[in-house]
Amino acid sequence: MNKKLLDVEDLVVEYPAQGFRKAPFRALQGVSLDIREGETVGLVGESGSGKSTLGRAVLGLAPVTGGRLLYSGRDIAHLGRRERRALSSEIQVVFQDPYTSLNPSLTIEDILVEPLAVQKVPRAEASARVLELLDRVRLHKAAASRLPREFSGGQRQRIAIARALALQPRLIVCDEPVSALDLSTQAEVLELFTEIQERTRVAYLFVSHDLALVRHLSHRVAVMYRGKIVEWGDGEHVTSSPEHPYTKKLLLSAPVADPVEQEKRRTERKRLKALQPAT
Structure with missing residues (x-):
């Protein structure tokens, strides 16, 4: 088994609230996961789930207020600007919009x-x-x-x-890197990510809202809902036989070409909506 490259332990991220005496907004609520050398971990959730916040925390772009971010055994949660710049040779990012x-x-x-x-x-x-x-x-x-x-x-x-x-990094945070592309181009870019990983052994934290998409790329998958990980495990299992109602809802949200099957999915989504966790 490959060594752990990044270990996220009970990570908490809070943003100051706007307004007098209002409690800060907690974007991440004790999140834990790990990434091994040469592995892809898919991080999936709807908009506002906290998935991009976790990626930003790894990059030093979000305020960590609790927990630890261990990179090769070193806590990088509160590095200064100079230390972060030095770390950029090992941790890089691909953002969502290639146009900006x-x-x-x-x-x-x-x-x-x-x-x-x-x-x-x-x-x-x-x-x-x-x-x-x-x-x-x-x-x-x-x-x-x-x-x-x-x-x-x-x-x-x-x-x-x-x-x-x-800079030949060991870890790349991929923040919705194909969501702005058409389907055929998405497939080409995903194939490129896989080819690069096989050649260089770079690890990916692959952030996406699309459970079906990360299935083809991820060794393990974490599903986020309201700042918490609600399901975490083997990529094939999580993306094909999920156990948590929220993960099932995400899977049913993926469109299919068969209109009969699509209608079945729509009905099942409505049923699961009542089971969606409140927190």
Whole structure:
């Protein structure tokens, strides 16, 4: 069994409430999970469930008010800016929207060189690394001299993945990385994620609202509801034979081509809605 890379222990994230004497909003309520080296953990839930907040906490972008975030045995929950910058070579992110995650005024080479320059990699070495990265995400080397607006959404997300890979990280937080893409492009990008993992042994925390989508990528799956994990286990089991009513509701929400089956799912969702946990 692979070693633990990230261990989340009873994590709590709170945001200050707006208004006099109002209690802070608790976005995460004692969340625990772990990610092993070379593994994909799918984190699934509806909007507002807290899944993206957990990803942001791992990246140091959300205020941790309780619990621990152990990365290779080191608690990274409260690192300073300089320590976080040093950690960026090991933990990277691919955001949801490929149209806004890339600087429109920079060439693709400049975008990919930027994280290498921060780590003081010589320019000639960085430029050679850019060509390797473009090849890894199945883009021609000529893409290096072009601007982001010259690419499709799927190609831009490939560039974002290349940027995340530039520093050869051990963990990538993927925050809804294919939700803005059409279905055929989604399949291509998911295949690319799998290929990269097989080659590099990078681990993914794959955040998504789509239980059916993470089934094809995740070794283990955690399902979040109102800041808590309500189901957690083997990816195949959680995504095909869920035990918790909320997970069953998510699975039934996935559309199917058969109208008769779709109607059965709609009826079953209504039945499960009454069983949805209150907290």
